[in-house]
Amino acid sequence: xxxQRRAIAAKWLPEVxxxxxGLSKLLSGTCALVLCTAxxxxxxxxxxxxxxxxxLPSGLIDMPTAEMAPDAQFTSTISHFADSTRxxxxxxxxxxxxxxxxxxxxxxxxxxxxTLSSYYDRSFDLRYQFLDEGTYRPAMAVGLxxxxxxxxxxxxxxxxxxxxxxxxxxxxxxxxxxxxxxNSFASSGTRPTGYLGTGGLxxxxxxxRGDMAAFGGVTYxxxxxxxxxxxxxxxxxxxxxxxxxFTRDGALNFGAEYQFAQGAQLGLYAxxxxxxxxxxxxxxxxxxxxxxxxxxxxxxxxxxxxxxxxDLGWSTQPQAVGQTVANLKTLVEFEGLTLESYKLTGTSVRxxxxxxxxxxxxxxxxxxxxGATRALPASVETITVVQTSHGVPLSSASFKRSDLxxxxxxxxxxxxxxxxxxxxxxxxxxxxxxxxxxxxFEWALTPYVSMSMFDPQSPVRADGGLKLSxxxxxxxxxxxxxxxxxxxxxxxxELRPATSTGLPLVRSDFAEYSRGQDVAMPNLSLAYYGRLxxxxxxxxxxxxxxxxxxGVSGEVLWKPVGSRLALGxxxxxxxxxxxxxxxxxxxYEVATGHGSVYYDMGEGYHVQVDAGRxxxxxxxxxxxxxxxxxxxxxxxxxxxxxNISAAQFGEGSFDKGIRFTMPLAWAxxxxxxxxxxxxxxxxxxxGGARLRVQGRLYEQVRDAHEPELAKSWGKFWR
Amino acid sequence: xxxxxxxxxVVAAAGLMLAxxxxxxxxxxxxxxxxxxxxxxxxxGPKAPPAPSEAQQIAGAxxxxxxxLRMVRIPQRDVAAAIYPVQRNxxxxxxxxxxxxxxxxxxxxxxxxxGLGGDLMQAEVRQSLAHVTxxxxxxxxxxxxxxxxxxxxxxxxxxxxxxxxGQEAVRYAAxxxxxxxxxxxxxxxxxxxxxxxxxxxxxxxxRSVQWQGDMGGMIEFIDIRN
Numbered sequence: 023x024x025x026q027r028r029a030i031a032a033k034w035l036p037e038v039x040x041x042x043x044g045l046s047k048l049l050s051g052t053c054a055l056v057l058c059t060a061x062x063x064x065x066x067x068x069x070x071x072x073x074x075x076x077x078l079p080s081g082l083i084d085m086p087t088a089e090m091a092p093d094a095q096f097t098s099t100i101s102h103f104a105d106s107t108r109x110x111x112x113x114x115x116x117x118x119x120x121x122x123x124x125x126x127x128x129x130x131x132x133x134x135x136x137t138l139s140s141y142y143d144r145s146f147d148l149r150y151q152f153l154d155e156g157t158y159r160p161a162m163a164v165g166l167x168x169x170x171x172x173x174x175x176x177x178x179x180x181x182x183x184x185x186x187x188x189x190x191x192x193x194x195x196x197x198x199x200x201x202x203x204x205n206s207f208a209s210s211g212t213r214p215t216g217y218l219g220t221g222g223l224x225x226x227x228x229x230x231r232g233d234m235a236a237f238g239g240v241t242y243x244x245x246x247x248x249x250x251x252x253x254x255x256x257x258x259x260x261x262x263x264x265x266x267x268f269t270r271d272g273a274l275n276f277g278a279e280y281q282f283a284q285g286a287q288l289g290l291y292a293x294x295x296x297x298x299x300x301x302x303x304x305x306x307x308x309x310x311x312x313x314x315x316x317x318x319x320x321x322x323x324x325x326x327x328x329x330x331x332x333d334l335g336w337s338t339q340p341q342a343v344g345q346t347v348a349n350l351k352t353l354v355e356f357e358g359l360t361l362e363s364y365k366l367t368g369t370s371v372r373x374x375x376x377x378x379x380x381x382x383x384x385x386x387x388x389x390x391x392x393g394a395t396r397a398l399p400a401s402v403e404t405i406t407v408v409q410t411s412h413g414v415p416l417s418s419a420s421f422k423r424s425d426l427x428x429x430x431x432x433x434x435x436x437x438x439x440x441x442x443x444x445x446x447x448x449x450x451x452x453x454x455x456x457x458x459x460x461x462x463f464e465w466a467l468t469p470y471v472s473m474s475m476f477d478p479q480s481p482v483r484a485d486g487g488l489k490l491s492x493x494x495x496x497x498x499x500x501x502x503x504x505x506x507x508x509x510x511x512x513x514x515x516e517l518r519p520a521t522s523t524g525l526p527l528v529r530s531d532f533a534e535y536s537r538g539q540d541v542a543m544p545n546l547s548l549a550y551y552g553r554l555x556x557x558x559x560x561x562x563x564x565x566x567x568x569x570x571x572x573g574v575s576g577e578v579l580w581k582p583v584g585s586r587l588a589l590g591x592x593x594x595x596x597x598x599x600x601x602x603x604x605x606x607x608x609x610y611e612v613a614t615g616h617g618s619v620y621y622d623m624g625e626g627y628h629v630q631v632d633a634g635r636x637x638x639x640x641x642x643x644x645x646x647x648x649x650x651x652x653x654x655x656x657x658x659x660x661x662x663x664x665n666i667s668a669a670q671f672g673e674g675s676f677d678k679g680i681r682f683t684m685p686l687a688w689a690x691x692x693x694x695x696x697x698x699x700x701x702x703x704x705x706x707x708x709g710g711a712r713l714r715v716q717g718r719l720y721e722q723v724r725d726a727h728e729p730e731l732a733k734s735w736g737k738f739w740r
Numbered sequence: 741x742x743x744x745x746x747x748x749x750v751v752a753a754a755g756l757m758l759a760x761x762x763x764x765x766x767x768x769x770x771x772x773x774x775x776x777x778x779x780x781x782x783x784x785g786p787k788a789p790p791a792p793s794e795a796q797q798i799a800g801a802x803x804x805x806x807x808x809l810r811m812v813r814i815p816q817r818d819v820a821a822a823i824y825p826v827q828r829n830x831x832x833x834x835x836x837x838x839x840x841x842x843x844x845x846x847x848x849x850x851x852x853x854x855g856l857g858g859d860l861m862q863a864e865v866r867q868s869l870a871h872v873t874x875x876x877x878x879x880x881x882x883x884x885x886x887x888x889x890x891x892x893x894x895x896x897x898x899x900x901x902x903x904x905x906g907q908e909a910v911r912y913a914a915x916x917x918x919x920x921x922x923x924x925x926x927x928x929x930x931x932x933x934x935x936x937x938x939x940x941x942x943x944x945x946x947r948s949v950q951w952q953g954d955m956g957g958m959i960e961f962i963d964i965r966n
Contacts, residue, residue: 311889313857320842320854323827323834378766431832433862433885466762468771652891686770696770734891
């Protein structure tokens with residue numbers, strides 16, 4: 023849609039085009055990736071860029087295949103058929119494992135006890151390709167559809183797909199549940215019925231039970247853009263047909279799909295005898311970027327020292343020292359960073375630097391170290407860069423100046439091997455603070471949007487407006503911050519009050535906070551960040567911590583600089599805030615807190631476990647698994663189970679959701695640490711709810727530590 | 741495919757983001773860049789100023805700078821700019837444009853770029869260089885390093901064949917030279933390119949068309965002064 027405006031005046035890297043390809047990649051696919059998968063013979067997993075009506079990679083229409091999407095591909099699809107609209111997010115978790123989350127609306131479905139005109143349903147799918155395609159052997163996969171939802175789409179399948187040349191693929195499989203409902207040929211035990219309930223728990227007793235039926239189909243890839251499909255469906259659509267949503271005439275479906283330039287797809291289908299269906303899909307892949315390596319301007323070059331004597335006389339002349347420091351400050355600021363303090367001796371320099379710019383710490387180190395060579399007298403041989411967050415040192419990276427001179431045009435790994443990275447606990451000792459580093463006041467006026475999803479009355483609700491934020495950095499470690507929001511439009515306050523579950527109202531009443539309140543103060547707090555010693559970090563925050571709670575929050579984190587493992591503990595004592603009075607409190611106080619384990623498993627997988635007491639006083643644990651990319655993307659899922667029963671929790675049985683973070687630098691093509699995050703969670707309930715205090719330590723600390731630095735080390739010389 | 745109504749929603753949202761202000765770079769700058777891009781995409785917002793013509797650039801650079809000057813042309817992006825040498829280290833000379841794009845040469849052969857996007861992080865070209873500057877045919881191995889979209893090293897090894905193509909006089913701005921035109925054809929994996937160099941009798945590359953990578957494609961360099 024932006025294509026006509028692409029040609030713009032001469033620029034090194036047309037920023038608009040970059041941005042737009044970033045945006046359209048967000049919305050659509052990466053053509054590079056499509057070309058790649060078309061060009062590279064699939065020696066391992068059998069992949070496709072096609073999606074089915076359930077939003078899973080598939081060369082068929084309503085039926086699954088054994089195909090996978092290319093690794094890490096993230097796809098959203100919207101399909102419509104027989105008054106059913108399905109919106110699905112799919113992620114290729116690993117080369118052989120696809121996971122999907124789906125939100126469906128079926129208009130006119132008669133569900134006992136359900137009064138709205140549309141029935142809304144959330145469901146999760148998994149598919150695993152357990153056998154590679156061989157010369158004669160098909161690829162094979164096993165799949166679970168709607169395996170922890172209410173079971174509306176509940177089914178399991180075993181499926182095989184074989185490619186015949188470049189153009190044809192043939193699929194055959196056997197399904198249970200919904201996929202075993204038409205023309206079943208056998209049965210494996212009795213499948214429990216009564217699929218509707220609170221949902222949210224794996225329906226283990228149903229898996230691969232009951233009637234079985236065969237399905238299959240053929241895909242014909244006519245050209246790069248056009249694909250034709252035909253399938254034999256084993257889904258009887260029993261309830262939809264029974265409720266008169268459509269007439270199912272036969273088991274055959276036909277369709278055609280068109281692939282747009284940016285990877286967006288449109289499919290049109292004739293289902294079960296002439297019923298029309300349509301699907302659109304948009305894909306992106308965090309592994310590829312609109313501008314690989316970014317379009318940041320060139321870094322400062324190393325200034326090699328001459329062969330002349332390295333006289334130390336300068337270090338006793340205050341004027342020479344003052345000039346050197348002024349130059350260092352200018353060069354650090356040239357890279358968009360701030361020099362907080364320094365220590366300069368005759369042979370070494372230590373630069374304590376704040377990083378508002380670079381997502382990749384390696385890029386920061388490379389740029390600061392090179393800049394320093396241009397300001398330092400020849401006798402200075404050791405250059406140490408200390409990264410800070412809120413004025414607290416996180417790590418200390420030392421380089422030999424002669425290595426920088428010698429290896430400026432060598433592969434980046436050479437400098438990695440020569441860097442000495444240590445814990446920064448003592449890094450501020452003996453440093454001289456820059457006079458303009460503290461105190462300082464930062465403020466921003468930005469738009470905001472807050473959304474809530476899955477209210478059956480209106481599946482997506484949102485408030486939007488302006489947010490004024492201020493942070494007063496009083497001294498290293500000390501930050502006073504406040505946010506004021508002014509709502510300009512929105513309908514979140516129309517949410518009905520939640521039905522009581524017997525738990526204290528800690529989250530389910532969030533609409534009360536936006537009712538009749540256009541101006542709010544979500545945060546007004548004072549925080550202190552510090553080091554308790556080597557490997558230890560601390561935080562204490564007090565005040566109005568979030569929209570719902572005020573009180574005190576304390577945290578300690580253990581994270582050695584080279585470790586993939588971190589341990590944390592957090593204790594909070596908070597009171598519930600008043601709905602309409604910015605400073606008032608309600609009569610509910612709770613001690614809440616967690617012990618946390620963070621572990622970087624390698625290969626881009628990260629796990630976090632938090633166990634402790636939640637806001638409603640319930641005890642339990644949260645497990646989160648994310649796939650993280652070196653460029654800052656992460657996509658993951660989490661689940662929280664506490665000691666309240668599924669019935670007491672309400673719909674969904676326990677809290678769970680998926681979450682993703684996109685670095686804006688990825689979309690813009692120039693460095694910024696700004697990120698945008700979103701999560702898709704179950705209905706907001708009171709069980710398993712955590713305090714949303716700002717400034718938790720782990721994410722701040724790990725960025726400056728070895729596992730994270732190593733992941734993007736290639737950016738050292740960038 | 742944006743409907744009229746849709747355009748206004750986009751414009752309103754972008755306008756709000758553009759209204760972002762403050763002194764906190766992480767919170768406001770990205771918002772603004774995003775908003776400007778969105779507005780430009782629907783035909784509104786600030787327009788990029790027209791780039792000066794090649795002749796204007798040469799004239800300007802020759803007045804401002806003494807010493808070596810070189811013109812860069814990236815036909816794929818409709819870019820032409822003058823570059824000048826700023827630093828030399830380990831036999832590599834960095835040439836930069838006024839807007840801080842960096843081109844790194846080893847005796848006229850491109851070994852790195854910075855600021856083009858999809859930058860050539862580093863290249864090992866010594867074998868090719870030896871054949872090209874001695875104006876003789878031969879075979880060479882080149883290694884190029886890039887970064888993937890996920891910041892991972894992307895190493896390309898290519899085998900090259902260097903052949904003289906005959907004499908040619910090169911004239912451009914204040915430079916003229918009698919040269920031998922050298923062709924370097926490289927291939928390895930999915931990568932395939934053909935560089936051309938015009939080499940003077942003293943072995944100096946005065947003009948060249950060299951492959952930067954997937955994003956920059958072929959770039960032409962031509963000396964402005966002898």
